Amino acid sequence: MKNTVADLAVLGGTPTFPQVLQVGTPSVGERSRLFERLNTALDNRWLTNGALVREFEERIAELAGVRHCVATCSGTMALQLLYQATGLTGEIIMPAMTYVATAHAASMLGLTPVFADIDPETGCLDPQQVETVLTPRTSGIVGVHLWGRPCAADELEKVAKEHGLTLVFDAAHALGCSHQGRRIGGFGSAEMFSFHATKVVNCFEGGAVATDDDALAGELRVLRTFGITTDGRSLGVGTNAKMTEASAAMGLTSLDAFTETMRHNRANHARYCSALRGCSGLTVVDFDEAQDPNWQYVIVKIDEAVTGIHRDLVMRILRAENTGAQRYFSPACHQLEPYRSQRPVPLPHTERLAEQVLALPTGPAVSAVDIDRICSIVRCAVSHGPELADRLGPSPTRPFAIS
Structure with a gap:
């Protein structure tokens, strides 16, 4: 578990996971x-x-x-x-x-x-x-x-x-x-x-x-x-x-395996919500049970104005721990070529959301223990936002790569 800034791999600590725990690890079934x-x-x-x-x-x-x-x-x-x-x-x-x-x-x-x-x-x-x-x-x-x-x-x-x-x-x-x-x-x-x-x-x-x-x-x-x-x-x-x-x-x-996969993902989502509850400036995107969600994604929104740390820096911290968090979707389509050059358009709500969202690992390959470890990294990063932003500086811009 990551309890202090000194524990973080990005600052020299031992990575939480020996291999990268990806967002969207395939469900292969039987x-x-x-x-x-x-x-x-x-x-x-x-x-x-x-x-x-x-x-x-x-x-x-x-x-x-x-x-x-x-x-x-x-x-x-x-x-x-x-x-x-x-x-x-x-x-x-x-x-x-x-x-x-x-x-x-x-x-x-x-x-x-x-x-x-x-x-x-x-x-x-x-x-x-x-x-x-x-x-x-x-x-x-x-x-x-x-x-x-x-x-x-x-x-x-x-x-x-x-x-x-x-x-x-x-x-x-x-x-x-x-x-x-x-x-x-x-x-x-x-x-x-x-x-x-x-x-x-x-x-x-x-x-x-x-x-x-x-x-x-x-x-x-x-x-x-x-x-x-x-x-x-x-x-x-x-x-x-x-x-x-x-x-x-x-x-x-x-x-x-679809029903069992959804059951597992639902439990994963609930554990993320519980472990990150009360984390100021961070929201876990919820799903309406009446819409029969498939619980495929765990998405969090990080408000830099509250946390003092940008989403991209949190992602950098997670990746140093071998947690393959992803921006989802960021940049948004209108900010990508050829669209940003051919037809530039301001979309304020889209741009704000695209700056905040981060997908965290879930799926049958992700356990409750994995989630607790991931959440300890996230809580440590968010609770020490200004200090980490000062020590680590701006995050590098990375293209998004998942669909």
Whole structure:
């Protein structure tokens, strides 16, 4: 435990962890079951376009409460196909408090991401701010369920309907969650899920689009297979965005462990809240039980005006202890190239949140003892903020690297 400043590794103390304890360590589930599924695919000599992908799609559709799930090789590709299949053109409005893939997938298609500010209470896109950036070139809105906290999806649906806009969602963080009694996956025209290695359910790499729109699902299935239908007809330009059987095997195995993973993460979140309670200037982002949170993230906000220490310096201190804390998301998209040069825009609520947030390790690989040790580092750093800021100086600027 780190009780004094002298104990901190950044000042010469012994690192708390012998190896880096990462944010988003993958949940692999029951390894024997994974190998069983992989062996079935190998025995059948069927490595793509197979039964495992179809089973994975069926289970995700059921979890999302929709008729269709179209699995892809990555969440980014799922977004790109979704933007294309819904016929978006010109400008699409989205929050900047998201992983850069939300914007890049649009830019790759020649669309223009337009960033609107967030609701400071939720960190999600503010429907009222959406209306302030509408132009005649606006064709759609992209809502993002940040950290698994559902955005104001019903209000965004009203804005989209009023202005005749297409509404889709980046639900990369929100598998299994709900909003106003509706499952995430069934809002707007469609919603994208990510199954990247760091997600609560992973496929090594993977993504999917969930929708109740039969025609849209059909279009997505054609687009992900070079624009060619199952009977061999070419309907237009497509790409190769298929999920492999190996990825689906991992996804199914990870899905098997989903309930237990959430249970463990929920306990982790509660322990962080308890251990950091009363830490002046630090807030653990909470989740609403009514929204069926998946507890995938532990996010803290550090207010430098109160603590006397910037979030980046706390991160530097944690990393010296081999705790791989991450800024999440910081810089925000509008502060990254090419967007900050092409379309500079002030987003005060987004910028304030991006300066404060820090993701701490959780997941099945993180124990209660690990959390107690991490929290002792955080409490020591925050309680000695001005002294540490004076001794260590400014933190180096580091790019963020997680999604």
